[in-house]
Amino acid sequence: MKTKLGLEGDLVVQYQDPDFDNELCTLSSMSELPKDKATLKVYTKACESKHKDSTLYTASLSSSSLKRGPCGRQSRQLPHTFVIPAFSFDVQYVLRQGNEAYHKDGTLLNISKYMKSNILEKLAEAIYSRNPYPGREVYDHVAQALINKHPCLKEPGSVHGWYCWKFSLKFKMGNFRQKLRVAGCTELRLNSHSSGRPGPKTLKRARKSEVNFLPNFPEGKAQSDLDMDRSTMVIKIEKRKLDSKQIGEMMNVTFPLRRKEIVEEKTLVAQVKERWPALFAERQIEAEFARLTTFDLKGSLFSGLDQHLQRFLELFKVKSGTVGLTRLTRLLDDDSSTCKKRSALLLGLPHYLKEDPLCLFKTVEATDKEDVWTDGMNVGIVMVKEGEDITDVSVVLEEAVILSDLKDLPSAVAMLMGLLFALNIDYPKELKYTFEVIQKVLMNIGGGQCSSLVHGLRNRLLRKSM
Known part of the structure; x- marks a missing residue:
């Protein structure tokens, strides 16, 4: 195409x-x-x-998509080109005159405390509408955009002209979050160090770069209203003829209640499945992932796999002393289809990162009992083998098969990532680098901040030669 x-x-x-x-x-x-x-x-x-419409059950793209997520906050990442918002009328007037003077003779504007506060307040609002906990690169991005639009605000003596703006904006964001916390914003209240809860150690902020981590209830909706919608949805999903579109709309409406239960109450997966059975279908996992991150679950993973496929396989071949990697690369000599290459990359990741692949991937015989498959596996993928063929791929959480009959390993990994986000499950410590690579390198979610090991791997992937 x-x-x-x-x-x-x-x-x-x-x-x-x-x-x-x-x-x-x-x-x-x-x-x-x-x-x-x-x-x-x-x-x-x-x-x-x-x-992208994070509210549709298909997580599909549409020019008529809704602009806001279920919590009323925009469900989009910070745009590549940040648009500086309009400030108050008097501040805009002074900036216009200042920019004219700068373009004429390079004069920098001497701004008042009120004017600086107004600028920072508007910028903080614009950032928060997309990400309440922005990373360092976001502050750099916004500060540069401010100076590019209003060059009269450049700082004298600064190399780039925006260094102090970045730090002022960072402090303003902290103050802005504090005001919203006092006003009763759920996510910020739970993350407060002064809330009297064990939140900072157990909950903290969205750890996987979620945009809608813990939204407030929709305006005019109480918890009892959303729970009634949930009960109605459970009845509807048991019907023989399922209205998938209606289920998707109800899942979107009840999203804040679902997140409250999962995040605050730390509900077990089995309990979540009992209360929210619709969540455990492939389409709904993709839709939930889109609500949380604004990313397309399968699309982002498959795109990253294809982008880094050849380079990863080259790196795998260099480590010829690793038995698992050698076996995987040899298998590609017989079948080098895209799906096989994607599977080889994912299966080889734990080997390459010196983590135990058996903690994540398990191959069993079709004659084995299910409790044998899942024994001791809290987070993982099981491949059922019959003869030489893989007949089924399943996702396992908390020693139970959560999703089965998946067509291939890459799809299963996508579903596993979607469930870990949707159920707020931490990555296993023994596989922390494997999951970090999948999220931050392959899916390109939250890649601005990563461990030194993953950062080094990403640099190697981007080099053209060994």
């Missing part, structure tokens, strides 16, 4: 699924297409970031 249409960059391809009233769904395999006729829509990655 790239060649035919003359397009560059990453693409997102969707098709009208006849099983879901011709709703647009992300295409991950050609086998999903209808046999008679297929209607496709193609988006570039830039288009995806602008139009």
